[in-house]
Amino acid sequence: MRRFGLIGYPLGHSFSKKYFTEKFEKEAITDSVYDVFPLEKIDGLTGLLQRVPDLSGLNVTIPHKEKVIGFLHEKSKVVTKTGACNCIKISNGKLSGHNTDVIGFQQSLVDSFPNLPSRALILGTGGASKAVEYVLSQLKIPYVLVSRKPSTNNLSYEQVTEAIVKRSGLIINTTPLGMSPHIVEAPPIPYQAIGSSHCLFDLIYNPAKTLFLTKGEESGAAIQNGLAMLIIQAEESWKIWNS
Numbered sequence: 001m002r003r004f005g006l007i008g009y010p011l012g013h014s015f016s017k018k019y020f021t022e023k024f025e026k027e028a029i030t031d032s033v034y035d036v037f038p039l040e041k042i043d044g045l046t047g048l049l050q051r052v053p054d055l056s057g058l059n060v061t062i063p064h065k066e067k068v069i070g071f072l073h074e075k076s077k078v079v080t081k082t083g084a085c086n087c088i089k090i091s092n093g094k095l096s097g098h099n100t101d102v103i104g105f106q107q108s109l110v111d112s113f114p115n116l117p118s119r120a121l122i123l124g125t126g127g128a129s130k131a132v133e134y135v136l137s138q139l140k141i142p143y144v145l146v147s148r149k150p151s152t153n154n155l156s157y158e159q160v161t162e163a164i165v166k167r168s169g170l171i172i173n174t175t176p177l178g179m180s181p182h183i184v185e186a187p188p189i190p191y192q193a194i195g196s197s198h199c200l201f202d203l204i205y206n207p208a209k210t211l212f213l214t215k216g217e218e219s220g221a222a223i224q225n226g227l228a229m230l231i232i233q234a235e236e237s238w239k240i241w242n243s
Contacts, residue, residue, distance in 0.1 A: 001031060001032070001054060002031055002032045002054070002056045003032075003033055003054045003055050004020065004035075004055070004056055004058065004059075005037050005052075005055065005058055006034075006059045006060075007048070007059070008038070008039065008060065008061030009039055009041075009062075009063065010038060011061070014036045015206070015234075016034065017034050017035065017036050019231070019234050020032075020238075023238075037052075042067040045071055046071075055090050056090055056091075057087070057088060057090055057237065057240070057241035058087070058088040059087055059237055060085055060086045060088065062126060062127060062128065063127070064127070065086050065126070065127025065128065066083055066126075068088070069084075069085055072088070072096065072097040074094065074095070074096040075096070075097040075098075076096075076097065076098045076099065078099045078102050079097045081134060082130040082131055084099055084130035085099055086100060087099065087237045087240055089240050089241055089243075098237075098240050099131060099134075100233035100234075100236035101128065101229070101233055103233065103236055104228075104230065104236065105203075106135040106138070107229075108229040109201060111228065112201065112222070112228070113201075113224070116139065116141065116170060116199070117141075117168075117170040117197070117199055118142075118169065119141065119144075119169060119170070120142070120169070120172060121143065121144050121164065121170070121171045121172070121189075122143050122144070122145050122146065123174060123175055124146070124173065124187075125145055125147040125154055126174065126175070128174040141170065143168075144164065144168065146189075157189065160189050162190045165190050166193045170198075170199045170201070171194070171198065171199070171200050171201070172200075172203070173201070173202045173203060173204065173212050175187060176204070178207075178211050179210070180207055183207055184211060185211065186210065186215060191215040191216070192219075194216055194219040194220075195221070196221065197221075198216060198220075198221035199223075200216035200221050200222070200224070201223075201226075202226060203226040205226040205227040205229075209223070209225065
């Protein structure tokens with residue numbers, strides 16, 4: 001039996017477990033199972049690998065996409081470039097790191113918004129934002145990063161003015177703000193500056209329409225959640241585990 005799983009914390013209702021369990025049933029894949037392994041700290045990965053020696057692959061979610069890199073024996077060029085890993089192939093005790101968020105986000109972004117705006121605002125600077133930064137750089141879309149505290153690389157939310165929002169036609173939420181069960185939360189930006197020419201992308205998929213997306217839609221913006229991205233990256237993970 002080949003065992004796959006998801007590490008992160010907290011995990012709550014896992015998209016990945018439901019998706020892969022249904023995939024295995026639908027495609028009559030009888031030699032594989034998918035579990036969730038909540039790890040509050042990434043140090044717990046060593047113990048997990050010892051406790052579950054038949055692990056063949058892992059997906060990695062918040063807050064471990066960056067810190068897990070220290071456990072890898074090999075990493076893809078994209079992992080090296082982004083500094084984030086969300087997919088691990090395990091073979092003969094060796095951990096090989098990949099980033100399927102990149103292809104998931106890029107494909108979903110281009111499919112959702114055929115006429116991409118020329119400037120972007122990325123909300124959040126965690127592991128998920130690294131794939132977004134990489135994709136926007138590949139698409140040659142300049143962006144501004146926003147986080148809770150200002151730094152040389154990013155603005156704080158307090159520094160995001162209406163003028164910045166108006167000229168940033170593409171706004172991407174990479175934070176967990178608004179994720180179920182905390183559905184009344186949203187990144188604190190001046191939503192009144194959003195208009196019909198804006199495109200809002202939220203990496204969150206549950207709820208399907210976050211407060212961030214709802215506020216954008218009410219102002220006439222085009223919106224997209226993270227479900228399509230998750231499906232694409234899950235299938236990419238499956239290809240990697242079986243390559």
